[in-house]
Amino acid sequence: xxxxxxxxxxxxxxxxxxxxxxxxxxxxxxxxxxxxxxxxxxxxxxxxxxxxxxxxxxxxxxxxxxxxxxxxxxxxxxxxxxxxxxxxxxxxxxxxxxxxxxxxxxxxxxxxxxxxxxxxxxxxxxxxxxxxxxxxxxxxxxxxxxxxxxxxxxxxxxxxxxxxxxxxxxxxxxxxxxxxxxxxxxxxxxxxxxxxxxxxxxxxxxxxxxxxxxxxxxxxxxxxxxxxxxxxxxxxxxxxxxxxxxxxxxxxxxxxxxxxxxxxxxxxxxxxxxxxxxxxxxxxxxxxxxxxxxxxxxxxxxxxxxxxxxxxxxxxxxxxxxxxxxxxxxxxxxxxxxxxxxxxxxxxxxxxxxxxxxxxxxxxxxxxxxxxxxxxxxxxxxxxxxxxxxxxxxxxxxxxxxxxxxxxxxxxxxxxxxxxxxxxxxxxxxxxxxxxxxxxxxxxxxxxxxxxxxxxxxxxxxxxxxxxxxxxxxxxxxxxxxxxxxxxxxxxxxxxxxxxxxxxxxxxxxxxxxxxxxxxxxxxxxxxxx
Numbered sequence: 340x341x342x343x344x345x346x347x348x349x350x351x352x353x354x355x356x357x358x359x360x361x362x363x364x365x366x367x368x369x370x371x372x373x374x375x376x377x378x379x380x381x382x383x384x385x386x387x388x389x390x391x392x393x394x395x396x397x398x399x400x401x402x403x404x405x406x407x408x409x410x411x412x413x414x415x416x417x418x419x420x421x422x423x424x425x426x427x428x429x430x431x432x433x434x435x436x437x438x439x440x441x442x443x444x445x446x447x448x449x450x451x452x453x454x455x456x457x458x459x460x461x462x463x464x465x466x467x468x469x470x471x472x473x474x475x476x477x478x479x480x481x482x483x484x485x486x487x488x489x490x491x492x493x494x495x496x497x498x499x500x501x502x503x504x505x506x507x508x509x510x511x512x513x514x515x516x517x518x519x520x521x522x523x524x525x526x527x528x529x530x531x532x533x534x535x536x537x538x539x540x541x542x543x544x545x546x547x548x549x550x551x552x553x554x555x556x557x558x559x560x561x562x563x564x565x566x567x568x569x570x571x572x573x574x575x576x577x578x579x580x581x582x583x584x585x586x587x588x589x590x591x592x593x594x595x596x597x598x599x600x601x602x603x604x605x606x607x608x609x610x611x612x613x614x615x616x617x618x619x620x621x622x623x624x625x626x627x628x629x630x631x632x633x634x635x636x637x638x639x640x641x642x643x644x645x646x647x648x649x650x651x652x653x654x655x656x657x658x659x660x661x662x663x664x665x666x667x668x669x670x671x672x673x674x675x676x677x678x679x680x681x682x683x684x685x686x687x688x689x690x691x692x693x694x695x696x697x698x699x700x701x702x703x704x705x706x707x708x709x710x711x712x713x714x715x716x717x718x719x720x721x722x723x724x725x726x727x728x729x730x731x732x733x734x735x736x737x738x739x740x741x742x743x744x745x746x747x748x749x750x751x752x753x754x755x756x757x758x759x760x761x762x763x764x765x766x767x768x769x770x771x772x773x774x775x776x777x778x779x780x781x782x783x784x785x786x787x788x789x790x791x792x793x794x795x796x797x798x799x800x801x802x803x804x805x806x807x808x809x810x811x812x813x814x815x816x817x818x819x820x821x822x823x824x825x826x827x828x829x830x831x832x833x834x835x836x837x838x839x840x841x842x843x844x845x846x847x848x849x850x851x852x853x854x855x856x857x858x859x860x861x862x863x864x865x866x867x868x869x
Contacts, residue, residue: 357611360619365599378605378825382812384768388757390781391748396705396759397737397783397844400664408667415670420639421550422558424791425542426629426832427524427646428596430564434526434858435519437466438507447502450495466859471495471503473862478535479516479527486515522567525574528861529651530869538855539571540578541649547587548659549642549666558590561646562632565595594635600628604819604826612824625813627829630836634803638793642666643833645787647855650865661736661847662788668845669734669790672703676841677796680728688720696724704841709756727755731801731840735761735833736788736847740781743854746834747781748844759842761785761833765813783844786852787833791840803836811835 353361353368361371391397400408415421432439440463441448448464453471456464474480474494483506487494492505509515518526524542527535539561546559563571572593579589601621604612612620633641642662650658679696686692697708709727712720737748746763768774794800812835813828830836853865860866 353611357619364601364621371603374603374827375605375611377812378603378814378827379609382810382814384771384774385751385760385762385766385811387762387767387774387777388750388752389777390783391737391750391759391844392782393846396748396750397846398668398705399846400668405660405664408664408671411667411670411674412663415640415666416550417553419552419554419556419558421552421666422560422636422638422641423542423546423550424633424636424638424641424643425524425559425561425646426626426643427522427539427561428564428626428629429523429646430519431521431523431526432519434523434855435511436857437463438470438858439511439519441467442504442507442511445504447504449502450497450499453503466857467503469859469862472497473859476862476867477527477858478530478861479518482516482527482535483510490515522564522571524561524563524646525567525570526858528649528855529866531652532869534581536651537574538646538649539575541652542644542646543575543578543582543589543591544652545649545655545659545662547582547589548655549662551587555587556590557587558638560592560594560632560636560638562629563593563595568593568595594632596623596628597631600624600631600829602827602829604817604824606824607822612819615820620819622826625828626832627812627834627836629832630803630807633791633793633832636793640666640669641791641793643787643789643791645854648786648788648853650853651868653868654865658851661851665734665736665788665845665847666790668843669732669792672734672843673732673792675699675703676728676732680725680796683721683725683728687717688724689717693720693724696728704843706758707756728841729795731792731803731806731837732843733789733791733837733840734843734845736786736851737783737844738786738847738849738852740784741849743784743852746785746831747778748783748785749777749781753838758838759844760838761831761842763813763831763834765815766811766834783846784852785833786847786854788847788851789833791837806837806839808835808838811838 358368361368393399450471453464453468457468484494486509487506490509492509493501494506495501495503511519513520524538527537529536529541543559547557550559551557575591602624604620604622606612614620679699682692700706700708712723715723740747746761749760749762750757751760751762767778807830809830811830815826815828817824817826830838855861855866
């Protein structure tokens, strides 16, 4: 037993059996001990300096630059540098939460009940009423009707006295479509001619447009729940057969959130949470755990988007144009950045090169040059600049803030002085009027639309784990077996997990952001057009 393990046991935090359980799962005792400390003491809020604004942290691409950027994109695509990374581990249950609540309640509800409750501003009933009023508009309507017919269940209509519960039972459970238990990416979102399209299928079509190289190879990676592998791979394999294009070959890969990224929780007494069998409870660490999956990719330039932000194929051209422009913008920066780093290796930070580097940092990264560089020797300056610039680069599309829940682009203090970060509400001190004023003055929102570079200027892969700010996780309150617990989430994938990256924000049109957070979001016009 190491001295550290003995010290932990002496603290009374773990028994010998618990230590064995922790190590059997591949965790270090020190990591778990640190997690407990964080849960007990909390995580300090991020201090916002100011929001990123157009020309003050956010670039706006003029239309006259489009063709130039598109050419950069095309060249990189042809030689196979591009791939897509789509986090798709999430379940669809949240999409149907209000409907699930009605079903679980077990009380028979008819059409008029929904109308009456909606009149009293009951949000759950209003949601359900909108769903049933527009049920024929959903892409999965025919599938639902077929399942209902098999069980002799009629679809309720306006004024019907029949309960809606049998319909919800078929929609949400294993007695029918089982939508509440499927991965979100498997829900039919759209109609395409006579067929439905899931987000997985829509993204494969998008990847074909974005990543296909000169040999016809298309690269896309999905992170998925391990339990859904067979269902998802069968769905995608069947879809690939239907594409029937001999000029295209698909390189579709999957990965799962690693068990070693799970985190612990504590109970109301600040004790390690255990289940009814006395075993330590480990919980998924949130989407920040996927930095490990991204780090494992054998990729070069990777485009990252959320599984639910995808439109029908008829709109792909106008939306994907801006994916290509963001990629082209990334490539222009990468070209200059890599050239400067090669020069730095060859020549050192002599006066002319130093001036060029400072100009690049100010003009192309929209960052301040650390003041202390000016008084350093050439050797020290070279080392500092190399460390500053030789980091993963990402270009993030941001859209106008319309009040949607989620993170936004802000300037925050860091070890280099100041950097641009994507910050979530949960990271901000909501008790501070000053901080909340800064938060509320933000003009832009993070739709998760980014181009990320995984290799350095020498073609060597970065170890992305070196650029995580471990102090930027989240503590959340959950219910476990009827008791309130405090759980830990890792730094978010595009938040603290990429805090050490070089980050550039680019303004993109709001029409590129079409997330489906609830099933009724599929009733928005662009999701309905086939």
